Amino acid sequence: MxxxxxxxxxxxxxxxxxxxxxxxxxxxxxxxxxxxxxxxxxxxxxxxxxxxxxxxxxxxxxxxxxxxxxxxxxxxxxxxxxxxxxxxxxxxxxxxxxxxxxxxxxxxxxxxxxxxxxxxxxxxxxxxxxxxxxxxxxxxxxxxxxxxxxxxxxxxxxxxxxxxxxxxxxxxxxxxxxxxxxxxxxxxxxxxxxxxxxxxxxxxxxxxxxxxxxxxxxxxxxxxxxxxxxxxxxxxxxxxACGALGAGILGEGKTMCSIGTSGVVLSYESDKTLNLGGRAHFFNHAEKDGYYIMGVTLAAGYSLTWFKETFAAEMGFDELLAGIDRIPAGSGGLLFTPYIVGERTPHADSDIRGSFLGMDSGHTLKHFARSVLEGITFSLRESVDIVRSSGKAVTEIVSIGGGAKNADWLQMQADIFNATIIRLESEQGPALGAAMLAAYGAGWFDSLGDCAAAFIRTAGRYEPNPEQAERYEKIYALYREVYGQTQELNRRLAEFRN
Structure with missing residues (x-):
């Protein structure tokens, strides 16, 4: 062996x-x-x-x-x-x-x-x-x-x-x-x-x-x-780059959403002349002559962790998120922006801070929990939009990290991104990508693509619900207005944070 x-x-x-x-x-x-x-x-x-x-x-x-x-x-x-x-x-x-x-x-x-x-x-x-x-x-x-x-x-x-x-x-x-x-x-x-x-x-x-x-x-x-x-x-x-390898992001149209402490949307790119004007990161890939576009949400999974520890410390994540499928898309008019430590893409802004908008007396803990997931996913959608604006048709997205561990969140990603979400059978992320580079370098495979085909297996697919996707488009349009409406307020509030 x-x-x-x-x-x-x-x-x-x-x-x-x-x-x-x-x-x-x-x-x-x-x-x-x-x-x-x-x-x-x-x-x-x-x-x-x-x-x-x-x-x-x-x-x-x-x-x-x-x-x-x-x-x-x-x-x-x-x-x-x-x-x-x-x-x-x-x-x-x-x-x-x-x-x-x-x-x-x-x-x-x-x-x-x-x-x-x-x-x-x-x-x-x-x-x-x-x-x-x-x-x-x-x-x-x-x-x-x-x-x-x-x-x-x-x-x-x-x-x-x-x-x-x-x-x-x-x-x-x-x-x-x-x-x-x-x-x-x-x-x-x-x-x-x-x-x-x-x-x-x-x-x-x-x-x-x-x-x-x-x-x-x-x-x-x-x-x-x-x-x-x-x-x-x-x-x-x-x-x-190794995380992308471990998710099989090799070839045009291949896109990944990774939700850990921060969140990343990453898409393969072959055009070395592509210039996004700094709206998203543009890096060389680990594959020869390949590149990738990447957007970052600074507080993705961290927003959920912060919310649980602050408002539901006695609960586990599974308990906190149980039943959010019974809360309608849009969380009953409650909107969360995950700017709790600033933001990276598309707003490189260290002063902006998060918000809950639309709170009323009918909202429960489950409404807030769902709105946090929605806000994180809306932020990542902004990076997906940048990828699409470069001319790519993003129809499938591989989801990895904490965001791939909850079926309701996976369906939410499908609806908000309006794309098929793919969950992997085994997820080792960057470590697997590093192993793939060793396998290819050692001559096990003729290409990294062949290595990915042998190493990576799909465990499930989540298709967008047309009605939910349409509803989320309207809510997402509101989400995109929040940054501009609160930027100056947050800048003025910054002097009171310490």
Whole structure:
């Protein structure tokens, strides 16, 4: 028997999964690590914690499954995007990694916009947001210049771990696309952007495809992991790109809705010249010469968690949502906007906040619970609309994450998106996508599409109800007015939040 291992390097933990040739996950193990918040808005981690967690996770995975090291044909990665790791000439981190959810770089984002103007969208295809890597580099340039002078390279989180496992530096296109330093169309680091900020292009690591082999396990690493020296290691992909692989989003028209803490709508794109003007993210895919459009709702599943913990802490989610199918679409005239931590797509606004509109004395807890689900789904619909505005006919959407665990919510997605919703039999998300890159890189399949056909199975389909879909169209039109009507009020309320 032969296997591959997918490693998903997340913000709170690293997960390793063992996958056989039929795409069955035969074992998994997670190891957590700490998050550091030294100041308000700061979010950092020690890169060596990722390495230690990965080695422990691999070792425990091998122990738990009893797999023989010789049966492992390859390893690949999925990783949290945008994080900045600066290493010196010996490959040692010069400071803690600055993570994707660190918000210290607002001033640097404004500097990028004023310096590059429209060129930023033309080259990198994305707006300057605090989460991206280039603003972090500029923050170090302005606040810790001596460290930037000592830096040999910047690396993204999974690429640092892979370097430590193999001794070889590298980056791949799907993660590099989230730095604001990659020319998305030419698939090369942008000398124009780097030079505009006096950053040497030599800071950028060599680029390869996500399925490209990037060395083998070093002997001491293999011993710690319980694997064979030289085990093939493949570049891997950004977490969203790998999540898309794990959902089979490979080919025109393929679209995914992922509802976790945040929510993501992601659609495959083959046109490298597509320019959405920054209305949604545009990133390189883990498939060769593929791209994807992505919209983000910051507080998707988090809105539901917040609501339950605040108003129904004694209930489980199943109890809270039981019976919402008996509440009519529109929740009896109650409308929720999920802007409780700001919003990303289509409104990149850190000041906007959520609201319940239309409350009356006849509304019950179930009305509020349904309205929260509807509001989350309306927000995601705005991203679906951006995808459709690019010329795509989105008729089927694969739903994964927490939003795929409740049948009523799945039907709601079908009605609000006015598309068939597909639920998968087994959902491992980015970790499975990483394993697929290892399987393809190791030669198991002729294409990632063939790999997806073998690994991914459909468990159910939810068709839109025409009457419900028509009703939701009218309510959605009202939802879209709320942002403009409350934007100024929320800006003025912001001074009273602390």
């Amino acid at each position: 032969s296997y591959v291992i997918g490693i998903d390097l997340g913000t709170s933990a690293v997960k390793s999964v063992l996958v056989d040739r039929e795409g069955r996950v035969t074992g998994e193990h997670s190891e957590s690590y700490p998050l550091m918040r030294p100041k308000p808005g700061y979010s950092e981690q020690n890169p060596e914690d990722w390495v230690k967690g990965t080695l422990v996770s691999l070792n425990r995975l091998v122990e738990k499954t009893g797999v023989r090291p010789a049966e492992i044909d390859g390893i690949s990665f999925s990783g949290q995007m945008h994080g900045l790791v600066l290493v010196d000439a010996e490959g040692k981190p010069l400071r803690p990694a600055i993570l994707w959810n660190d918000t210290r770089t607002t001033a640097q984002c404004r500097r990028i916009e004023s310096t590059l103007g429209a060129k930023l969208i033309d080259i990198a295809r994305n707006k300057a947001l605090e989460g991206f890597t280039l603003p972090k580099l500029l923050w170090v340039q302005e606040n810790e210049p001596e460290l930037l002078d000592q830096a040999k390279l910047f690396l993204l989180p999974k690429d640092y771990v892979r370097y430590r496992l193999t001794g070889e530096y590298g980056a791949e296109y799907s993660d590099a696309a989230g730095t604001l330093l990659l020319d998305a169309a030419s698939k090369s680091w942008s000398a124009e952007i780097a030079e505009a900020f006096n950053l040497p292009l030599s800071l950028c690591p060599p680029l390869t495809e996500s399925f490209g082999q990037t060395g083998g396990l070093l002997p001491e690493i293999a011993e710690a992991a319980g694997l064979e020296p030289g085990t093939k290691v493949f570049a891997g992909g950004a977490d969203n």
